[in-house]
Amino acid sequence: MTVRVQQEAFATGAEIDAFSVNQLGAGAIVTFSGVVRGDGGITRLSIEHYPGMTERALQSIQDEAVQRWSLTGALVIHRYGVLHVGETIMMVATAAPHRADAFAAAEFLMDFLKSRAPFWKKEVRPDGETWVEAKEADEAALNRW
Amino acid sequence: MIDVLYFSWLRERVGVSKETVDTTAETVAELVTELKQRSDAHALAFEDMTAVRVAVDQDLTEMTTTLAGVREVAFFPPMTGG
Numbered sequence: 518m519t520v521r522v523q524q525e526a527f528a529t530g531a532e533i534d535a536f537s538v539n540q541l542g543a544g545a546i547v548t549f550s551g552v553v554r555g556d557g558g559i560t561r562l563s564i565e566h567y568p569g570m571t572e573r574a575l576q577s578i579q580d581e582a583v584q585r586w587s588l589t590g591a592l593v594i595h596r597y598g599v600l601h602v603g604e605t606i607m608m609v610a611t612a613a614p615h616r617a618d619a620f621a622a623a624e625f626l627m628d629f630l631k632s633r634a635p636f637w638k639k640e641v642r643p644d645g646e647t648w649v650e651a652k653e654a655d656e657a658a659l660n661r662w
Numbered sequence: 663m664i665d666v667l668y669f670s671w672l673r674e675r676v677g678v679s680k681e682t683v684d685t686t687a688e689t690v691a692e693l694v695t696e697l698k699q700r701s702d703a704h705a706l707a708f709e710d711m712t713a714v715r716v717a718v719d720q721d722l723t724e725m726t727t728t729l730a731g732v733r734e735v736a737f738f739p740p741m742t743g744g
Contacts, residue, residue, distance in 0.1 A: 551744050556691050561694035565669055567736060570720040595743065607744060626742060633722065637670035651740030 518583055518591050520575040522566065529605055536592045540612035543589040545619040549579070549627055550608040551598050559640050564606070566597040567635035578629040582611070586618040593626060597636065610615040625662055633654040664729065667699065668707070669738035672714065675707035690716050690735060691725040713739055 521527075529550050532561075539548050553562045579591050588611055595607040609626045613619040638649040666683055669714075677689050687693035698705045708714060711725070717736045718727050729735070 519728070565673075567667070567669060567717070567720070567738070570717060570736070573720055574722075631744040632741055635669070635717070635738065635741050636743035637738065638742045639670075648739070649742045651742050 521594045522571045536610045540589045543612035545616040546612050547623040549608040551606045554583040555602040561641045562599045562600045563621040563639040565637045570635045582622045628658045665734045667736040672707045
């Protein structure tokens with residue numbers, strides 16, 4: 518069970534391969550990755566985080582996923598700092614004997630990561646910068662778990 | 663003495679990312695009342711408390727939480743991870 522919070526870009530394919538190779542007993546590997554969209558002229562995304570709490574929060578979310586579903590492994594990587602359109606912000610991978618648990622755990626990790634991981638995103642455009650606002654739908658998504 | 667941390671637009675409004683305060687506040691809410699007095703910038707940051715969240719010693723919590731034995735309090739808007 519691995520959590521990484523880092524400034525550096527990572528290679529999604531290589532991470533998935535490295536993760537998968539270690540999942541003995543898993544018949545299902547599920548991954549999700551989040552990418553910087555080029556909405557309305559964004560030139561870059563600036564992601565702030567709370568060093569110390571970020572790792573703690575992600576680890577705690579991952580621990581809960583492992584308790585609730587039969588996972589052989591889980592991986593969360595989340596970047597901070599300055600990212601450009603098309604760059605991968607974060608990824609989640611889960612491995613389980615069967616796909617239902619792998620899918621459910623990945624979705625759970627994502628829902629909690631959106632609202633309970635201390636990152637704050639700022640969109641930078643040629644004409645100014647705006648802090649992204651949390652969506653009610655994201656907060657509401659937590660209730661279904 | 664408690665370390666107070668600010669993130670996102672709260673940090674921008676207050677003008678610092680961290681300050682150490684000598685406080686007699688017993689709860690987070692009381693600390694906020696004290697912090698608002700420090701400057702106009704602080705008052706502006708805490709103007710709309712519905713937009714403010716808090717972590718005490720790196721655990722997300724409520725404004726009613728006690729500050730007994732606490733080392734670090736952080737204020738920030740709702741998180742936008744992922």
